[in-house]
Amino acid sequence: MTYQAEIRVWRGDMTGGGFATYQVEADEGEVVLDLVHRLQATQAPDLAVRWNCKAGKCGSCSAEINGRPRLLCMTRMSALPPGEPVTITPLRAFPVIRDLVTDVSFNYTKAREIPSFAAPQGLAPGEYRMSQEDVNRSQEFRKCIECYLCQDTCHVVRDHEENKSAFAGPRYLMRIAELDMHPLDTADRQKAAQEVHGLGYCNITKCCTDVCPEGIRITDNALIPLKERVADRKYDPLVWLGSKITRR
Ligand code: SF4
Ligand code: F3S
Ligand code: FES
Numbered sequence: 001m002t003y004q005a006e007i008r009v010w011r012g013d014m015t016g017g018g019f020a021t022y023q024v025e026a027d028e029g030e031v032v033l034d035l036v037h038r039l040q041a042t043q044a045p046d047l048a049v050r051w052n053c054k055a056g057k058c059g060s061c062s063a064e065i066n067g068r069p070r071l072l073c074m075t076r077m078s079a080l081p082p083g084e085p086v087t088i089t090p091l092r093a094f095p096v097i098r099d100l101v102t103d104v105s106f107n108y109t110k111a112r113e114i115p116s117f118a119a120p121q122g123l124a125p126g127e128y129r130m131s132q133e134d135v136n137r138s139q140e141f142r143k144c145i146e147c148y149l150c151q152d153t154c155h156v157v158r159d160h161e162e163n164k165s166a167f168a169g170p171r172y173l174m175r176i177a178e179l180d181m182h183p184l185d186t187a188d189r190q191k192a193a194q195e196v197h198g199l200g201y202c203n204i205t206k207c208c209t210d211v212c213p214e215g216i217r218i219t220d221n222a223l224i225p226l227k228e229r230v231a232d233r234k235y236d237p238l239v240w241l242g243s244k245i246t247r248r
Pocket of ligand 3: 051052053054055056057058059060061062071072073074
């Protein structure tokens with residue numbers, strides 16, 4: 001069944017902008033990105049939007065739909081309130097470049113600030129051994145498609161630009177947690193998690209987990225365990241030392 005959908009799209013650039021309203025043909029089963037593409041093809045050829053896979057795997061098409069951070073390619077029109085306009089805005093936590101495209105380089109900066117996996121000395125790559133439980137934990141975190149929806153929604157930076165320098169955001173605190181819980185990683189990550197990457201700013205609101213399109217349990221499986229490990233070390237440094245010796 002074909003119908004006319006009203007979509008309100010934020011148009012503008014870093015100097016300012018506003019909403020433009022369009023009537024766009026929609027077909028049953030379509031996702032919001034289909035309508036954005038049809039809008040580009042028929043009425044707004046200069047509309048800027050970032051996308052790539054249209055399959056929820058590249059993490060490029062992140063935007064806000066009716067105020068909620070979502071992937072444009074994975075949000076079905078049928079999941080939105082019928083008969084009401086659909087509002088599409090760029091990610092709020094990052095600077096707009098043009099229309100729906102934002103500058104997400106904040107995330108690349110934060111990624112570079114985290115030292116990579118530090119392998120144990122004297123162990124050749126083929127000699128690494130891990131239990132399946134440890135592999136499963138890492139694999140959950142590695143489902144991340146770098147869409148930055150969690151980074152966009154976390155209130156610590158969403159409404160507080162001034163916090164950005166001191167807070168890595170859920171995606172990168174999750175990366176630290178992954179490495180800290182990795183049985184073969186030898187780096188000391190807990191002090192930096194608290195003092196450099198802003199773990200203490202997270203007050204476990206779980207909004208990051210709510211918007212993750214990969215269903216990663218960011219808060220329960222990464223951020224809370226990392227907080228517990230940091231607290232254990234603070235109150236009992238022997239726990240930290242023991243964990244490094246036994247690699248647990
Ligand atoms: Fe996106 Fe989830 Fe990765 Fe955050 S953790 S960047 S929401 S896939
Ligand atoms: Fe932010 Fe997620 Fe913590 S939304 S406050 S990082 S639980
Ligand atoms: Fe790749 Fe949407 S276009 S995740």
